[in-house]
Amino acid sequence: MSQRTTRTGLPGYVILGLLALFALGPLVLFAFNSLKTRDELAVNSFGPPSGLHWANFAEAWQEANMAAGLRNSVIVVLGTVVGVCVIAGLAAYALARMDLPHTGGIMLWLVVGGALPTQMFLVPLFFLWAKLNLYDSLFGLIVVYWALFAPFATLLLRSFLVGLPREYEEAARIDGASELRILTRVVAPVAAPGFLTVALVTGLSAYNEFLFAVTFIQDSDKMPVSTALFSFQQGFTQDYALLSAAGLIMLLPMVLLFLFLQRRFIDGIAASGLGGT
Incomplete structure (x- = not known):
């Protein structure tokens, strides 16, 4: 056997x-x-190196301004993750637990809105952000990411919340707890794997996003690491060793974070019911 x-x-x-x-x-x-x-x-473009030339990383770190890029990316990722978790958490709880009218239409709107190509909104959003003084601002970029990633996060969290038992929520309502208090004190702790999955997916997407970052951020001191690497590539096109070192610096934080949280990420995807889709 x-x-x-x-x-x-x-x-x-x-x-x-x-x-x-x-x-x-x-x-x-x-x-x-x-x-x-x-x-x-x-x-030797495909074989292992004959020696370890670690100076490439130090030079790439300085020339590509990776310190500022990583700092800006951390700000953007944290702001995006917190905002998306709050927006998606409130919306998912309302869709999963409250008797809202036209829930099917709202779900369809989220699916269709998330499926539309983002390039459709780029030009009008550019002029709107310029009028609102949000252009070339990290906060303005974070707001764009809230709108960009919240629909999928809402669908994922709703799928997770639908499978949770309601006994504790009913007991909290009998004790006079408000819906917001039920969400923050009862549902959120139980739904922590779902929120962690949303945070990881959103953080990875915000960290790697390029189109909106290169469009809405022009100041070199405000560029996230993805656009900082792009700007570095324009000036060091022929030095692929330095470009590889800079790219590896950008890649390592998210790879290590994913490896550290991969089990919780997989558990959250499986519990949300999206693992087989």
């Missing part, structure tokens, strides 16, 4: 191994190139 199971599962392991190689291969090559000199990279 054990041998039969092993033979049956062997093609699956082979396929998973190939997929892992396909996913990790570019990252490994990226890391190799970041540790090479410019001359070595021209001669």
